[in-house]
Amino acid sequence: MHVTISQLxxxxxxxxxxxxxxxxLLVVTLAMTLITVVLAVVTAGEMGQDxxxxxxxxxxxxxxxxxxxxxxxxxxxxxxxxxxxxLAFVLPVLVADTIPLDEQxxxxxxxxxxxxxxxxxxxxxxxxxxxxxxxxxVFAAGATAISWWVFVGPYDLVSYLQMWLLxxxxxxxxxxxLAVLLAAGQPTRRRAALLIIMIWGVGVVALxxxxxxxxxxxxxxxxxxAPIIMRYTRFDAYxxxxxxxLSADTAQALAIGLIEVIIAALVVWSWMRRRAQRA
Amino acid sequence: MIEIHDLTKTYVGGVRxxxxxxxxxxxxxxxxxxxxxxxxxxxxxILAGIIQPTSGTVRVFGHDLHTVAGRMAAKALxxxxxxxxxxxxxxxxxxxxxxxxxxxxxxxxxxxxxxxERLLEEVRLVDVADRKLKTYSGGMRRRIGVAQAxxxxxxxLIVDEPTVGLDPExxxxxxxxxxxMAARCTIILSTHIVEDISHSCNDLAVISQGRAxxxxxxxxxIEQVRGHVWAITTAGERPAGDLMVVSTLQLQHGVxxxxxxxxxxxxxxxxxxxxxxxxxxxxxxxxxxxx
Ligand SMILES: Nc1ncnc2c1ncn2[C@@H]1O[C@H](COP(=O)(O)OP(=O)(O)O)[C@@H](O)[C@H]1O
Ligand SMILES: [Mg+2]
Numbered sequence: 286m287h288v289t290i291s292q293l294x295x296x297x298x299x300x301x302x303x304x305x306x307x308x309x310l311l312v313v314t315l316a317m318t319l320i321t322v323v324l325a326v327v328t329a330g331e332m333g334q335d336x337x338x339x340x341x342x343x344x345x346x347x348x349x350x351x352x353x354x355x356x357x358x359x360x361x362x363x364x365x366x367x368x369x370x371x372l373a374f375v376l377p378v379l380v381a382d383t384i385p386l387d388e389q390x391x392x393x394x395x396x397x398x399x400x401x402x403x404x405x406x407x408x409x410x411x412x413x414x415x416x417x418x419x420x421x422x423v424f425a426a427g428a429t430a431i432s433w434w435v436f437v438g439p440y441d442l443v444s445y446l447q448m449w450l451l452x453x454x455x456x457x458x459x460x461x462x463l464a465v466l467l468a469a470g471q472p473t474r475r476r477a478a479l480l481i482i483m484i485w486g487v488g489v490v491a492l493x494x495x496x497x498x499x500x501x502x503x504x505x506x507x508x509x510x511a512p513i514i515m516r517y518t519r520f521d522a523y524x525x526x527x528x529x530x531l532s533a534d535t536a537q538a539l540a541i542g543l544i545e546v547i548i549a550a551l552v553v554w555s556w557m558r559r560r561a562q563r564a
Numbered sequence: 565m566i567e568i569h570d571l572t573k574t575y576v577g578g579v580r581x582x583x584x585x586x587x588x589x590x591x592x593x594x595x596x597x598x599x600x601x602x603x604x605x606x607x608x609x610i611l612a613g614i615i616q617p618t619s620g621t622v623r624v625f626g627h628d629l630h631t632v633a634g635r636m637a638a639k640a641l642x643x644x645x646x647x648x649x650x651x652x653x654x655x656x657x658x659x660x661x662x663x664x665x666x667x668x669x670x671x672x673x674x675x676x677x678x679x680x681e682r683l684l685e686e687v688r689l690v691d692v693a694d695r696k697l698k699t700y701s702g703g704m705r706r707r708i709g710v711a712q713a714x715x716x717x718x719x720x721l722i723v724d725e726p727t728v729g730l731d732p733e734x735x736x737x738x739x740x741x742x743x744x745m746a747a748r749c750t751i752i753l754s755t756h757i758v759e760d761i762s763h764s765c766n767d768l769a770v771i772s773q774g775r776a777x778x779x780x781x782x783x784x785x786i787e788q789v790r791g792h793v794w795a796i797t798t799a800g801e802r803p804a805g806d807l808m809v810v811s812t813l814q815l816q817h818g819v820x821x822x823x824x825x826x827x828x829x830x831x832x833x834x835x836x837x838x839x840x841x842x843x844x845x846x847x848x849x850x851x852x853x854x855x
Contacts, residue, residue, distance in 0.1 A: 390650040
C-alpha cells in the first residue's frame with residue numbers, strides 16, 4: 286500500500302512537471318489570462334469605472350432583490366464562459382497525448398518492466414493532468430480576479446471563485462480525464478489529438494448542445510457540459526431566487542460525466558490488462 | 565535461478581520468435597548470443613514480464629511469470645535495460661532516475677538520493693545530471709539507461725545489446741561495472757557481438773531461430789572448433805578446401821587468411837589457437853550445413 290501511494294504521487298509529480306515543460310499548457314494558461322485581463326481593461330475603458338458602479342447599483346435598486354449582483358454576473362459571463370469553453374474543448378485535445386507519449390517516446394517498454402499496476406499508472410496520469418491544469422486555472426483565476434477588481438470594481442468574490450474553481454475542477458476532472466483515457470490506445474500524439482477532436486465533435490453534434498437546460502439527459506452526455514459551463518449565466522441575474530450552489534441540472538451533468546469517466550477508466554484498464562496478457 | 569521450459573512465442577502475424585526453448589540460468593553473468601532476429605529480445609521481454617509467451621513456463625526466482633502476482637513479484641527484483649530505451653526528453657537525468665526509482669518501489673527519498681548519486685558517479689554522469697535528457701548524446705543516454713537498470717539493487721539484471729552505441733572505452737568501463745554487479749546478482753546480457761561476452765561471461769547460450777544451439781562455458785564453445793582454425797598465406801587467391809574465411813590481412817608479399825574448416829592441403833597452413841568468435845561462427849556454420 287505504501288509503495289502504491291508513493292508510486293501514485295510520483296507519477297502525479299513528474300507528469301505535472303512534464304506537462305508544464307511541454308509548454309502548451311503554459312501557452313494556453315497565459316492566453317486565457319491575457320484575454321480575461323484585456324477584457325477587464327476594455328470593459329473599464331468603455332464604461333468608466335464610476336459609471337459602471339453607478340449602473341450596477343441603479344440596476345440593483347430598480348430590480349429589487351436579486352440572486353447575484355449585476356457586476357458579478359457580467360464578470361462571470363465575460364471571463365468564465367470563454368475559460369469554461371477552453372476547458373471543455375481545448376484542454377482535452379491538449380492532454381490527449383498523455384499516455385500515447387509513452388508509446389511515442391518508447392518509454393512504455395521500460396514502464397512495462399516495472400512493478401507498477403495498470404490502475405496506478407492510469408490514476409497517476411489522470412491525476413497528473415488534473416493537478417497541472419488546475420494549477421494553470423488557479424493562476425488565471427487569480428490574475429483575472431485581481432484585474433477585474435482593480436479595473437472594473439468590487440464584486441462578489443465567493444460567486445466568482447465558486448464558478449472558476451469548482452467549474453474548472455469539474456470540467457478538468459471530467460473532460461480532461463476522459464480525453465486521457467479515450468486516447469490511451471493511440472500510438473502517437475497526433476493520432477491522439479485527432480481522435481479527441483473527432484469524439485468531441487461528434488459528441489457535441491450528435492448529442493446536442495443544450496444551452497437551454499431542460500433536463501435532457503442525453504444531451505448531458507455531450508462533452509459540452511453546458512449545465513456546468515453555464516452554471517451562473519443560465520440564471521436570471523434579476524430574479525429574487527439566489528443561484529443554488531448545485532442546481533439539479535448541474536448535478537445531473539456532473540453525475541453523468543462522472544459515470545462516463547468511470548466507464549472509460551474501466552474499459553481502458555481492462556483493455557490494457559488484456560493487452561499485457563496477450564502481447 | 566531462472567528456469568525456462570519449452571518456451572514458445574509466436575507473434576501476431578505468425579513469426580515464431582521462440583521455438584521450444586529450454587534454459588536454466590544460475591547466478592553470475594550469463595551471455596545470450598545469436599544473430600539478429602534470433603529471438604534474444606523476445607526472450608528478454610518475456611523475462612521482464614513485458615510480453616507473454618505463447619506456451620511454456622518461465623520461473624524467475626521461483627515466481628511464475630504466468631500469473632499477474634508472479635510477474636509483479638519478479639519485476640520487483642528486476643533491472644532492465646531495453647535494447648532501445650526511450651527517455652523523457654524534458655526531465656533531467658537526475659529527475660529521470662528519481663522517477664524510475666519511485667516506480668521501482670523505493671519509497672524513501674533519502675535512499676533514492678543516495679542510490680542516484682552513487683550510480684551517477686559509476687556511470688560518470690554527475691556533471692550533466694541536471695541537464696535535460698534531450699541534450700544527452702547517444703553514449704550518455706546509454707549510460708543513464710544503465711544507471712536506471714541498477715536502481716534498487718536488482719537481483720536479476722537484464723541488459724539487451726547494452727554495448728551498442730558505446731565507444732571502446734565506455735564499453736570496457738561498462739563491462740567492468742557489470743562484472744562487479746555479477747558478484748551480487750544474476751545478469752543476463754544479450755549481444756550479437758561475441759567479443760562482448762568472451763571477457764566476462766562464464767556461462768552462455770547461443771540461440772538462433774528461437775532455439776538454443778549451444779549451452780555451456782565459453783571454453784567449451786572454443787573447444788568445438790579446436791583443430792579447425794588455420795592461418796593460410798597465399799599470393800592473393802582464396803585458399804582451396806571446405807573453408808570459411810573469418811578474416812583477411814593484406815601483407816607485403818601476399819594475403820593472410822584466417823579460415824575455419826579443413827584446408828585442401830595443410831602445407832603452409834598454420835594451426836591457430838581458436839577464439840570464442842571462431843567457436844560461434846563454427847557452430848552457426850555447422851547448423852546451417854545441417855539444415
Ligand atoms: N512485436 C513483434 N511483432 C512481430 N514480430 C516480431 C516482433 N518483435 C520481434 N519480431 C520478430 O521476431 C523475431 C525475433 O526478434 P528479436 O527477438 O527481436 O530478435 P533479436 O533480439 O535476437 O534480434 C524476428 O524475426 C523479428 O522480426
Ligand atoms: Mg534484439
